[in-house]
Amino acid sequence: MSQQRQGSTPGDAGVVPAFPDLPEATIARLPEYLRALHHLAETGAETVSSEGLAAAAGVNSAKLRKDLSHLGSYGTRGVGYDVTLLIDQVEYILGLDKNRAVCLVGVGNLGHALAGYAGFASRGFRVVALFDADQGKVGDTVNGLVVRHIDELPQVAAEESIAIGVIATPPGSAQAVADVLVAAGVTSILNFAPGVLSVPPNVDVRKVDLAIELQILSFHEHRKASLTALPGGRSAPAGNQEAVGS
Amino acid sequence: MSQQRQGSTPGDAGVVPAFPDLPEATIARLPEYLRALHHLAETGAETVSSEGLAAAAGVNSAKLRKDLSHLGSYGTRGVGYDVTLLIDQVEYILGLDKNRAVCLVGVGNLGHALAGYAGFASRGFRVVALFDADQGKVGDTVNGLVVRHIDELPQVAAEESIAIGVIATPPGSAQAVADVLVAAGVTSILNFAPGVLSVPPNVDVRKVDLAIELQILSFHEHRKASLTALPGGRSAPAGNQEAVGS
């Protein structure tokens, strides 16, 4: 899955959450449902069946029904789900009704692209500040935002009440940046740098490693190649003799 | 998990794979182990214990041992794992011993960054061709590569024997690009465009949606906020009366 997850602040034991504790797998699919719902709303659909929404989101209809049932009963039997009602409900659960401020650290190759990524703004996230440790980049304007030095992060984070930080630095700087973010009160981090981040248990970290995705695809290429080589009849690549040999 | 997965070509039933069919969860972790191993090798370590490698990769030691046991016995009891031997073995399994050619379609904001992403080259992937449908971008040079028109994709893919394609186009163009890639013989696709791709069952698709990651973090922010609101004693956000009401 290529992401870290942290504990769930069991500090004040005894106080029951009073918040729908959805399965992680369901949470990970809600954004996909939301995207499909917005697409349906644009085409003027009033209601959707679980079958239709499931197809639009690329999942099984039974899975979708079970996922949605976890947030309550928002469908009508015999009819389907009210599109706009469901959109509101999913956005509420995901906390997207509040416009969330995000800061980005590391205005390199990737950070530059992330700062201008339209998909963030269109889904309720505002990138409100850019930081970098390189004085040569401080002062540059990227997508209408001025790059500030990372030393200003604590002050800016407090002013703008930033709760989510994105790390797009080289691997060597990632842990130090994470420490600064945590010290500044950031409680959610999206990390694009390879490697494992160490953070306090109340901070959530999600990791996206672009190279890992390619490596997983490479494995499947390898598997497919070794499969088609045998029945196909071309020269098989000598199996795995030099690799399996003890 | 936010990714699609396709069937496993059960066409020629009866022919046994003769390839270690690892659990998907294990495969997804192998790249992380590999990165940790390379890091250890750079520091001059000869061997690692499962405990040490697990810590470096951010997982449980029992999980790591079970994962590695699926590829065979490459550890020595009482000592640990030979770092270089394990690197070779994991790279062989992932198919990284062959230098894999990758093409990238969509040289926009994100595509520009991906074309220059150092993490690809450093892990055995060569971006050998860039494509775009916009004539205004065709001819530009990005990271030493000339952007070609997408109509040239089939020819170039055949010449360079490209098996992996990366889609970094706007959502509306993603399906059309996927169709072109599949027709050109590409059998693995890494898709950065939001939405569901429809491809033949022998093609593997992995999806990375940057906004989805933020939305998942937003959910956890929402959850954490609603948890600390109750015991803390500030004004609770009125529960979910307008949301739960039928």
Added chain:
DNA sequence: CGCGATTTGTGCACGCCTTCACAAGCGCCT
């Protein structure tokens, strides 16, 4: 007003994955 068509919500079983706990094996020290 009742009936049938349709679709949601869910109990249940199955399979995958994780985690624990421990036997088996290896090297080192005496």
Added chain:
DNA sequence: AGGCGCTTGTGAAGGCGTGCACAAATCGCG
């Protein structure tokens, strides 16, 4: 050469997620 400590590899148990299949519920029509 023997024993001791350390580490791997794995059997078993538990938990989580998926998918099936069906009862419950709603709408529309006659």
